[in-house]
Amino acid sequence: xxxxxxxxxxxxxxxxxxxxxxxxxxxxxxxxxxxxxxxxxxxxxxxxxxxxxxxxxxxxxxxxxxxxxxxxxxxxxxxxxxxxxxxxxxxxxxxxxxxxxxxxxxxxxxxxxxxxxxxxxxxxxxxxxxxxxxxxxxxxxxxxxxxxxxxxxxxxxxxxxxxxxxxxxxxxxxxxxxxxxxxxxxxxxxxxxxxxxxxxxxxxxxxxxxxxxxxxxxxxxxxxxxxxxxxxxxxxxx
Amino acid sequence: xxxxxxxxxxxxxxxxxxxxxxxxxxxxxxxxxxxxxxxxxxxxxxxxxxxxxxxxxxxxxxxxxxxxxxxxxxxxxxxxxxxxxxx
Numbered sequence: 001x002x003x004x005x006x007x008x009x010x011x012x013x014x015x016x017x018x019x020x021x022x023x024x025x026x027x028x029x030x031x032x033x034x035x036x037x038x039x040x041x042x043x044x045x046x047x048x049x050x051x052x053x054x055x056x057x058x059x060x061x062x063x064x065x066x067x068x069x070x071x072x073x074x075x076x077x078x079x080x081x082x083x084x085x086x087x088x089x090x091x092x093x094x095x096x097x098x099x100x101x102x103x104x105x106x107x108x109x110x111x112x113x114x115x116x117x118x119x120x121x122x123x124x125x126x127x128x129x130x131x132x133x134x135x136x137x138x139x140x141x142x143x144x145x146x147x148x149x150x151x152x153x154x155x156x157x158x159x160x161x162x163x164x165x166x167x168x169x170x171x172x173x174x175x176x177x178x179x180x181x182x183x184x185x186x187x188x189x190x191x192x193x194x195x196x197x198x199x200x201x202x203x204x205x206x207x208x209x210x211x212x213x214x215x216x217x218x219x220x221x222x223x224x225x226x227x228x229x230x231x232x233x234x235x236x237x238x
Numbered sequence: 239x240x241x242x243x244x245x246x247x248x249x250x251x252x253x254x255x256x257x258x259x260x261x262x263x264x265x266x267x268x269x270x271x272x273x274x275x276x277x278x279x280x281x282x283x284x285x286x287x288x289x290x291x292x293x294x295x296x297x298x299x300x301x302x303x304x305x306x307x308x309x310x311x312x313x314x315x316x317x318x319x320x321x322x323x324x325x
Contacts, residue, residue: 057306057307058309061306061309062306065306093311094309099311100311101309101311101312103250103254103255103312104257104258105257106255106257107257108257108258108261146255148254148311148312149311150311174255174257
């Protein structure tokens with residue numbers, strides 16, 4: 001059972017969905033408020049979707065300076081798993097934990113609809129239970145989802161297998177190379193614009209996203225020598 | 239110590255698609271302003287910065303742009319420092 005810290009920023013609105021999806025996959029998931037400075041022995045950190053700080057200035061630009069982000073960056077630096085979904089992806093790019101940036105959709109409109117993405121990289125903590133080449137139906141809900149990188153970085157991402165998901169059928173937002181999700185050089189930090197937590201059960205219209213959360217349970221045995229389960233009373237309850 | 243009026247202009251990088259600018263351009267054309275060849279749209283921030291000298295205000299403002307006000311991946315910026323008023 002992995003300890004999964006779901007970070008809550010002011011303006012997060014997919015935090016409960018992410019927490020429930022992680023718990024449905026068998027994880028010991030809990031919330032961490034953005035002003036906290038400890039991740040409470042997390043194995044995995046999830047930055048959920050939403051509109052942190054109202055997307056003021058740029059999406060994720062202010063959230064990336066939240067106190068908790070120092071701990072998130074350290075967790076990533078030592079190889080801990082980090083998943084950013086939608087606004088979480090934007091925050092990871094702003095923080096420099098993932099390459100590139102996310103700009104206004106090419107056709108300007110906020111898009112909330114299903115998309116189809118192909119799994120391109122299965123050697124990450126969040127895709128190891130998928131088959132390479134599988135096409136998944138996962139919805140998007142974003143206004144700033146156009147993934148942008150310079151040509152040199154894009155070529156490097158392609159050459160080193162760091163494109164994790166790619167839009168197929170259509171490119172909803174004008175992303176470079178149809179990129180829907182990427183990973184860092186260590187392949188422990190992953191960002192995705194579509195919302196896998198919104199497709200993790202038949203009742204939600206499909207479960208193509210469920211294995212994102214099952215993957216992090218399957219990925220590695222509990223890392224801690226002493227399995228810390230003691231609650232310090234700071235967990236927010238759903 | 240003086241207060242300097244610092245103006246920061248942040249623009250989407252020239253090579254990148256600017257859909258907002260494009261939408262404004264199309265609207266201008268629809269209104270008959272056919273002479274408009276291109277519109278690009280960015281942000282204009284006005285800061286009041288306390289500093290000993292104009293150069294110091296400029297250096298601090300550039301640091302603010304590098305840290306927060308502009309995204310180096312997607313945007314370019316320039317900074318102009320206006321007159322200082324003694325405090």
